[in-house]
Amino acid sequence: MNLRTKFLPLFLIPLALTAQDRYMTRTGHVEFHSSTPLEDIDAENDKVTSVWDAASGALEFSMLIKAFAFEKALMQEHFNEDYMESTTFPKATFKGKLSGIGADELAKAGTYIVSVEGTITLHGVEKSVKTEGTVTVDAHGAIQATSTFPIRPEDHGIRIPGLVRTKIAEAIEVKVRMDYRKM
Amino acid sequence: MRPFLLFALASVAMIHSAHAQDDLIGQLGEEKSAPVYSTAAFKTTRVINGHSLENTGHGVLDFRINHRFGFINGGAQEFFGLDGATVRLGFDYGVTDRLMVGIGRSGFQKTVDGFAKYRFLQQCDAGCSMPVTLAVVAASSMTTLPANQVPWYSEDRMDYFTNRISYAFTVIVGRKFSDKFSFQLNPGVVHRNLVASSADANDVIHISGAGRMKLTKRIALNAEYFYVLRGQLPEHYKNSLSVGFDLETGGHVFQLHFTNSTGMFERAYITETVGDWSNGDIHFGFNISRVFTVHTPKRPKS
Numbered sequence: 001m002n003l004r005t006k007f008l009p010l011f012l013i014p015l016a017l018t019a020q021d022r023y024m025t026r027t028g029h030v031e032f033h034s035s036t037p038l039e040d041i042d043a044e045n046d047k048v049t050s051v052w053d054a055a056s057g058a059l060e061f062s063m064l065i066k067a068f069a070f071e072k073a074l075m076q077e078h079f080n081e082d083y084m085e086s087t088t089f090p091k092a093t094f095k096g097k098l099s100g101i102g103a104d105e106l107a108k109a110g111t112y113i114v115s116v117e118g119t120i121t122l123h124g125v126e127k128s129v130k131t132e133g134t135v136t137v138d139a140h141g142a143i144q145a146t147s148t149f150p151i152r153p154e155d156h157g158i159r160i161p162g163l164v165r166t167k168i169a170e171a172i173e174v175k176v177r178m179d180y181r182k183m
Numbered sequence: 184m185r186p187f188l189l190f191a192l193a194s195v196a197m198i199h200s201a202h203a204q205d206d207l208i209g210q211l212g213e214e215k216s217a218p219v220y221s222t223a224a225f226k227t228t229r230v231i232n233g234h235s236l237e238n239t240g241h242g243v244l245d246f247r248i249n250h251r252f253g254f255i256n257g258g259a260q261e262f263f264g265l266d267g268a269t270v271r272l273g274f275d276y277g278v279t280d281r282l283m284v285g286i287g288r289s290g291f292q293k294t295v296d297g298f299a300k301y302r303f304l305q306q307c308d309a310g311c312s313m314p315v316t317l318a319v320v321a322a323s324s325m326t327t328l329p330a331n332q333v334p335w336y337s338e339d340r341m342d343y344f345t346n347r348i349s350y351a352f353t354v355i356v357g358r359k360f361s362d363k364f365s366f367q368l369n370p371g372v373v374h375r376n377l378v379a380s381s382a383d384a385n386d387v388i389h390i391s392g393a394g395r396m397k398l399t400k401r402i403a404l405n406a407e408y409f410y411v412l413r414g415q416l417p418e419h420y421k422n423s424l425s426v427g428f429d430l431e432t433g434g435h436v437f438q439l440h441f442t443n444s445t446g447m448f449e450r451a452y453i454t455e456t457v458g459d460w461s462n463g464d465i466h467f468g469f470n471i472s473r474v475f476t477v478h479t480p481k482r483p484k485s
Contacts, residue, residue: 051207060207066219072476073240081223082400087362
């Protein structure tokens, strides 16, 4: 047996290990609610991409602003044109870390409270966030991660004119639900 | 041995990069995105008098109040035109995102009109390559004036019902060139079943250009010009030129403008504009658009 065949598998093992710890989705769900006495605004996006590296805890999200669907067509147009300026800033992203769960927990069914910390880039403006979420592992090993947290438009340089100030909440509730699959 | 070493090095480098690189999504590679269509080339479905390349959204009802005061050159006696006014009230509805229909009633010649507008092509921002939006508008109007008041009245002419009807077909080819600037070219024809004299053509061929320049997020400057090919209309009819501002406030769009056209349906503003800008025959006017979401289309669940 020559050196080549002897050592080749050794180099492949770490590669395989890294890949196994990673989870991803391209159909993640993000929705938001703005609630004021005058108007409720809801929108959802079912095309969110996310990758979670369970080994390092690294977590990322990326979504197209234009993919948010509203009930009212005009709201969607205003959202893109007047507030998010989605032609200039087409994507919203998150980069950070998810902690509070390890390989042992992922191996057995259950719901685990985790904490998430990182940076949201929205409307071209970065803002660090810290929130809690849950990771649910079902009997078949399927992994779902959820979280709910507020975003304040003014933190991201989104100006809301006085005329509609009373129709848009100061803190907008964002809900995230990701059904991950192994990479 | 050499290739093996190379592989070993590459392998180690990959493991390293996989751990060190913080751009996880970047490693997935770009997915071919679903088509993303350009939106909001104009604030509303009309530039001023003419149709823009925009449609009302699916399930959206748009109530439109169009108003033209008298000619500004009426002077102080006429309070610079503000004493007189003509109105078109209309309802537009988005049957789908591509098809809209509308009806209206104008004080000008007591006319009722209706139209359908279909967007065949939509300008694409990502995931496809269509550079322009193409729409077709088919409109029809009918005057309800008493028989002896129609413009083509003469004693020995029978007042057939069909005499009162005219049609207009317009093709809209437009593009949102940037966030701020949109432009469209609209060739078209107005067919009038009956005209006043043999100097008038029944089929009036015209081409118009219309543009908008966004000044702020909620204010835009619009202009449109209808050029009627020569020799089709008597000399005293002018080409329609309108300039105005769009102001957007939530569910309303206010359009304030100056125009030399009095009527607000195709036959009137394309073939029956008598105002001459150089004489000060200019109307101040406004359109108000108020939208109501009357039906929420089901979105496909992914």
